[in-house]
Amino acid sequence: MNLTMLSILIFLTGFLLVLGFHQARQPVGPSVAKRVKTISSSEDGASPSRKEDTKDLPRKLLAAFGNLRLLNRMGRGMDKQLEESDVPLSGGEFMALALASMLITFLFFSGATLNPLVGLAAGAMMLFIPFFLVKRARAKRLASFNAQICDALTIMSNSLRAGFSFMQSMDMVRKEMPEPISKEFSRTFREVNLGASTERALQNLSRRVNSDDLDLVITAVLIQRQVGGNLAEVLDKIAETIRERVRLQGEIKTLTAQGRLSGMVIGFLPVILAFFMLLVNPSYLMELITHPVGRVMLLMAVAGELVGFLFIRRIIRIRV
Secondary structure, eight states: OOHHHHHHHHHHHHHHHHHHHHHHTSOSSOOHHHHHHHHHHSSSOOOHHHHHHTOOHHHHHHHHHHTOHHHHHHTGGGHHHHHHTTOSOOHHHHHHHHHHHHHHHHHHHHHHHSOHHHHHHHHHHHHHHHHHHHHHHHHHHHHHHHHHHHHHHHHHHHHHHTTOOHHHHHHHHHHHSOTTHHHHHHHHHHHHHTTOOHHHHHHHHHHHHOOHHHHHHHHHHHHHHHHOOOHHHHHHHHHHHHHHHHHHHHHHHHHTHHHHHHHHHHHHHHHHHHHHHHHHOHHHHHHHHHSHHHHHHHHHHHHHHHHHHHHHHHHHOOOO
16 A cells, blocks of 8 residues: 555544534434425425435435534534525535545546645635536526516516515415525515514515515515515606616626637637647647746736736626
8 A cells, every 4th residue: 555545544534523522412303493495495395304214325324424613613604695596505604625636536546646736726616616607507597586576576566566565475476486586575475474574584685595686675675574565666666776687687797798708818819829839749739838038028927918808707797
């Protein structure tokens, strides 16, 4: 057994001992707040015990590692992002999954190449992939929610004019609209049925979605509940404002398409040229990497590329 494999085994042994020690100190059973959150977010209102009985073995193992105090502390900043992206994981479970994928990648590439540095680089790259996927899912879900909110406001205003209450109009959106807006409104409706106030349920909805358009709607609803007024007319005005803003965003996106394309060309053209030169004449490009002056020039070129990309992105980003 070589030194690399011995180091890996020692690391795994120590890691598992630390995890086992933290797991032994964890309290048994979820807290009351977690149970209420589980019931309010479930589709059929099943209790946590019923839900836990239906989990498969990998999900139970992931939940066990995710409940560790150390991983919970590491993934505390990811809880809100996971909730906004509708990923059914806690911050601790997400960190356990990310670290496990990094460790597996490290072991695979270290064993395949017999070079721990290659495995370390591959594991570091794998560690950032789950964070990128969560960020992408969060942006995609937010865009889908914002695209549905105008139709939801129209349904709610028509329901209010027909004599329904505000919560009944939200229930109409839950029944008529697709996800993600139907799922979020369903959670809000279920929270009210479980005893939460309407104001608290709407604030929780705003925290989960983190949408500027939804914040505008919730602010208007909360003010109307305090001072009175025609809520159906208010919702119609907000829907009209949101539609106008979406139209302006589309026009801005069209006008800035050339700038965004220029930024992509500036960013990828040097990389493509370097790859082409590496295929055609490798010795010509290797001089840039091996010579000290060439390495300095390469670092300056990369820094200039990043500055130019960020500068163009800053110019074409216009908030409406």
